[in-house]
Amino acid sequence: MVGDVVQFLCEQGYSLQGNAHITCMPGPVRRWNYPVPLCLAQCGGSRKEVSGVILSPGFPGNYPSGLDCTWTVNLPVGFGIHLAFLNFSTEAIHDYLEIRSGTLEMGSVIDRFSGPVTPKSLFSTTHQTSFFFHSDYSQNKPGFHITYQAYQLQSCPDPRPFRNGIVIGTDFSVGMTVSFECLPGYSLIGEASLTCLHGISRNWNHPLPRCEGNTELTVSE
Incomplete structure (x- = not known):
């Protein structure tokens, strides 16, 4: 009216x-x-919500040619995202979607997808995830429809108590590094620094070191 x-x-x-x-x-x-x-559906964007959707430009229609699109999901430290692919179809090889843990410039590549096969779901184990989509100037396809859901990352096991030594660092979350030093009279056996690995199961990148007593005696003249 x-x-x-x-x-x-x-x-x-x-x-x-x-x-x-x-x-x-x-x-x-x-x-x-x-x-x-x-x-x-736009070419790129930033997401801060704990759940959301990533769509190729023009979805559900075909995406345009000559695209370079970047999406980022930025969550609080300590969270990752679970990705589910509802639709996926690009020109094989030439048009692709690359997903990185971290920033587009510095992050590590989780995987690159191209072609007609819908990928299986996957996890990004950092609080920041980047999506980069490239299309060339030939064939255009429907692209992709991806949903994501945040989940809380676990920490690596607490290395304390560290017998006959000290642990430097108290943050045991993903990507963090702690160091180990032995008390006087003890020698460090193993790696002096450990980093909490990315992945669904939290583990340090090396076995926990240990401090053993020195068995050699120094005799002064």
Whole structure:
């Protein structure tokens, strides 16, 4: 009716293009005061929610040519994300999606996906995850529909008490490093520094070291 206002909200993964509110205007011909907006999947973006959606541009239609899109999921330290692929179809080899633990520049590659096969679900075990999508100038496909859900990362086992020595560092979470030193009269057997590994099962990158008493006696003349 005249004067009524309609509000538009997009589903997860889509961005609103246009006015979120439109009003039915008076006059001999009923019309809205603004064009009806659109919900479009964008090329890249940043996510901070604990759950969300990553869509290729134009989804569910074909993605355009010549794209280089980057999405990032930034969560509090101590959280990772579980990724589920609902749809996936790109031109094999030439169009691909690369997922990294960490930033696009410094993060380690989890995997690169290309072609018609929908990947299995996977985990990113860092609080920051990056998605990079590239398309060339030939074939266009429907692209991808990915959902993610945050989960809390566990810490590596507490190395204390460390007999006959001390542990330097109290943060045993993923990616953190602790060091070990022995008390006077003891020698360190093993690695002096350990890093908590990424992965579903939390473990240090080396066995825990130990401090053993020195058996050699120094005789002074």
